[in-house]
Amino acid sequence: MANNNKDRRDFMGMALGGFTALGGVGALYAMKCTWDVLPSVKTAGFTTLNMKDYKENELVVEKWRGKPIFVLKQSPEMVEKLKKEKPDDLKRLIKVGNGYYTVCIGLCTHLGCIPGFRPETSDFLCACHGGQYDVTAQVTKAPPPRGLDVPPFKIEGEKLVLGEEGPEYKKMLEDGITIQA
């Protein structure tokens, strides 16, 4: 009898434990989802840039997903120079129509400050800890571990849609030119 009773209690204990665990997992899942990024924030995460508007050697700061985006149209001389000196960096540029553009997220890959463009030397300097980037936003001086990240983009004629992943962007990812931002 006593034994019998114990078995019953064990069963109840296990049943209760099981349901509690199930409910706990469910509640945690709901909590995680509630904390997720809202769909409205996600759908607003696209920006279209009209590449014809940019002038050579003039840095323009756009905004995409609240982050600063650097857009810098390269002059043909600069492209020639890069071809000779740093052919690898050329892959970091985005070709839209006939122009070559540096397009990247203007947040230092070190700790996230905004580097400044220096037209005299055609490079970027992050004043926070002295990181430097060349004209294609490739890192030239540590502490930043890599060049500025290229946002996902899709080329549509003369336009660039940020937030969508076109084939050119996927190629960049494959080549290890940028990481998924």
Added chain:
Amino acid sequence: MAHFDENVRPFSNEWLNERLAIDKLKCVLSTEYWIPKNINFLWAMGMVLAATFALLLISGIFLLMYYQPTTELAFDSVNYTIMSEVQYGWLWRHIHGVGASVVFLIIYIHMFTGIYYGSYKRGREIIWLSGMLLFVLFSAEAFSGYMLPWGQMSYWAGMVITNLFSGGSLHANALVEWIRGDYVPGQAFLSRFFMLHVLLVPLAIIGVIVLHFGALRIPHVNNQDGEIFDFDESAELYKAGKIKESKVIPFKPVFLSKDIFVIGVYFILFFYLVFYHFEFAMDPVNFDPADSLKTPTHIYPEWYFLWSYEVLRPFSTDTGLVAFGFAQVIFFLLPFLDRSPNVAPASRRGLFKYWFWALLIDMIMLTFMGKLPPEGIWSTIGFVAASIFIALWVAFPIITATEKKL
């Protein structure tokens, strides 16, 4: 059924005793809560902290009535409404701001007192662990509160600190976005940190404070000599009127009078800061409204996080993160890394004495370097100090293992 006297007047002592056992409660919590005689003013820091926490809570409630947790209104609700429109709004803000800064100074003193006298050892491990947990919770509380005025430092500190969760080369950007609820610190970020700051974290803090106090009741508080004696025996002596021979005193009223004296002196200093030097707790950069397209030239945290920030900074990203993580958890392990059998002040413990002062000086060093721009000689000193910090902890178990029993 328990015995209830019919003739007793409602709310009289007897009446309450029958229902709430208040006399017994008083004994347990105060009049027969025994404190060793041999402790100095540093032991009052716990009560000083409790008092500061109360001030933060009260001032926070008054700020909460006018603060607006939206990205458009937050800055003005603090810097205009509270500061110039609300009568005495400045007072609550200054108490809150100064309190938030000073509370860390007291926490550090409290912590290092514990380390110096070996109060984290044998039997008191839970006190140490719950105390460290409180330190982490206070850090979360301070950080989430720092976001709320939505100034430039709020925004960029939020950006940098949440970026740490990408784990360096792991590039866990999805995790960072999940924490923020947006791609960058925005409305979702502000609202959830507001919730954390005014509800969840304070609730957790109060819970852990109860645990911290409870953990103290059984192993009892340590003393200046680390002397182990029988509290019950000593208590009997005290109760028998042999106060001189007894090694203990009751918390209330005897010890409390000393605590309150220390708190009194502390409050004079505290309110001197509130009324005359509140600016030390306010970063000038945070008086510019948040701007996602402009960074302050030099981003640094409040002074109390500088040492751990400086452990992160001089290394490359991944090493830095590992070192940073190390600095966050290592203090938790203190009772288990200490291999010496002695509970005694550092001055009597051999090599540990040097270790203690080296750690303290190194952390002060790190604090200074964390504030200075990381250039030239400063970054070298920062690197050396960060390496020493890690080396000290690696050497700690070895140093304490060689210690002879006193």
